[in-house]
Amino acid sequence: MQCDPIEISCASDPRIRMFAGLTEAQLRNSLHPEEAVFIAESPKVIKVALDAGMEPLALLCERRHISGDAAGCISRMPGVPVYTGEREVLSEITGYKLTRGVLCAMRRPPLPSLEDVCASARRIAVIDDVSDTTNIGAIFRSAAALGMDAVLLTPTACDPLNRRAVRVSMGSVFLIPWTRLDGGLGRLRQLGFKTAAMALRHDSVSITDPVLKSIPKLALILGTEGEGLPESTILSADYVIKIPMHHDVDSLNVAAASAVAFFALAN
Numbered sequence: 001m002q003c004d005p006i007e008i009s010c011a012s013d014p015r016i017r018m019f020a021g022l023t024e025a026q027l028r029n030s031l032h033p034e035e036a037v038f039i040a041e042s043p044k045v046i047k048v049a050l051d052a053g054m055e056p057l058a059l060l061c062e063r064r065h066i067s068g069d070a071a072g073c074i075s076r077m078p079g080v081p082v083y084t085g086e087r088e089v090l091s092e093i094t095g096y097k098l099t100r101g102v103l104c105a106m107r108r109p110p111l112p113s114l115e116d117v118c119a120s121a122r123r124i125a126v127i128d129d130v131s132d133t134t135n136i137g138a139i140f141r142s143a144a145a146l147g148m149d150a151v152l153l154t155p156t157a158c159d160p161l162n163r164r165a166v167r168v169s170m171g172s173v174f175l176i177p178w179t180r181l182d183g184g185l186g187r188l189r190q191l192g193f194k195t196a197a198m199a200l201r202h203d204s205v206s207i208t209d210p211v212l213k214s215i216p217k218l219a220l221i222l223g224t225e226g227e228g229l230p231e232s233t234i235l236s237a238d239y240v241i242k243i244p245m246h247h248d249v250d251s252l253n254v255a256a257a258s259a260v261a262f263f264a265l266a267n
Contacts, residue, residue: 004082005061005063005066005082005083005084006081006082006083006084007083007084007085008060008083008084008085008089008090008093009085009089011089011092011093015081015083016058016060016083016093018037018039018057018058018105019039019058019060019083019093019103019105020093024159024162024163027039027108028108028159028161036107036108037057037105037106037107037108038105038106038108038161038162038163038166039103039104039105039106039163039166040054040103040104040106040163040166040167040171041102041103041104041163041166041167042102042167043065043069043070043072043073043102044170044171045166045167045170045171046059046070046073046102046104047072047073047171048170048171048172048174048175049104049106049166049171049174050073050076050077051174052171052174052175054106054107054109054174055106055107056077056080056104056105056106056107057080057104057105057106057107058080058081058082058083058104058105059073059074059077059080059081059082059083059102059103059104059105060083060084060090060093060102060103060104060105061074061082061083061084061101061102061103062084062085062086062087062090062101062102063084063085063086064101065101065102066082066084069101069102070101070102073102073104087101108161111179111180112177112179113179114152114179114181114182114187114191115191116177116179117150117152117177117178117179118150118188118191118193120149121149121150121177121217122149122216122217122218122267123147123148123149123217123218123219123220123262123265123266123267124148124149124150124151124152124188124193124218124219124220125139125143125148125150125151125152125219125220125222125258125262126151126152126153126154126181126185126188126195126219126220126221126222127139127151127152127153127154127157127222128154128157128221128222128223128224128229128230128233129154129156129157129223129224129230130157130158130222130223130224130225130254131156131157131158131224132158132225133158133162133164133165133168134164134165134168134255135158135225135253135254135255136157136158136159136160136162136165136168136169137160137164137165137166137167137168137169137170137172137173138168138169138255138258138259139151139222139254139255139258140160140165140169140172140173140176140178141168141169141170141172142255142258142259142262143172143176143258143262144169144172144175144176145172146259146262146263146266147262147263147266147267148176148220148262148266149176149177150176150177150178150179151176151177151178152178152179152180152181152188152219153178153179153180153181154180154181155180155181155182160173160178161173184236185219185221185233185236185237188219191217192216192217193217193218193219194215194217194218194219194238194239195218195219195221195236195237195238195239196212196218196219196220196221196237196238196239196240196241196265197221197223197229197233197234197237197239197240197241198220198221198222198223198229198241198242198243198257198261199223199228199229199234199240199241199242200228200242200245200250200251201234201240201242203240204240204241204242205239205240205241205242206241206242206243206244207241207242207243207260207261207264207265208244208264209241212239212241212265213264213265213267218265218267220241220258220261220262220265221233221237222254222257222258222261223254224254225253225254241261243257243260243261
């Protein structure tokens with residue numbers, strides 16, 4: 001049975017605390033993972049999450065969207081509370097202007113094992129220490145669209161279920177398997193992967209090198225925007241690869257570089 005919309009007029013209302021009073025770290029709730037949640041923003045992203053089997057917990061929605069853009073999502077959430085209010089009230093609650101006026105709190109799924117994520121994969125993106133949420137979202141969108149089979153993140157990389165990362169990815173974080181990579185590149189080699197670190201060095205080979213395309217199982221490693229990959233990661237990789245640059249441009253944004261590399265090396 002669908003719940004009637006619940007009017008909210010105060011940002012301190014405890015019923016909407018997950019939308020207003022919790023930081024991203026608190027939403028992740030590392031002490032009690034079974035209680036962890038994430039926030040999906042906009043009807044399109046919420047639909048992708050629902051299609052992927054994510055469990056909705058509550059919805060915060062501008063009143064005008066209840067019978068409009070959000071109606072399709074709401075109809076798929078029987079029994080889930082729908083909180084509503086004027087646009088200005090919701091902006092005060094969240095601290096930012098909502099995209100398409102709809103937020104959905106969802107249960108954070110448990111992370112799969114590295115072995116499960118890599119079981120049938122031939123091309124994997126490894127995100128090393130990238131902390132910008134926009135870049136994370138864009139990398140996931142490119143990975144899903146351009147033929148990567150999975151994404152792995154080092155422990156210091158940004159959370160893909162960060163609200164902004166989810167929105168920038170347009171829900172692609174729900175379309176491609178991902179997990180954390182603990183223990184270094186050695187774990188990938190045990191699973192049969194060759195590793196290719198993206199770095200502009202004198203000994204780098206072009207991503208157009210046919211040898212790379214022929215490798216049965218390849219993991220592409222992407223580093224941070226400013227510092228790039230650690231020297232230890234580059235030295236331990238099987239290949240060091242680069243995108244050829246022109247007109248004295250020294251490098252691409254990591255999200256743009258990932259899209260080029262994924263397109264060139266997908267299998």
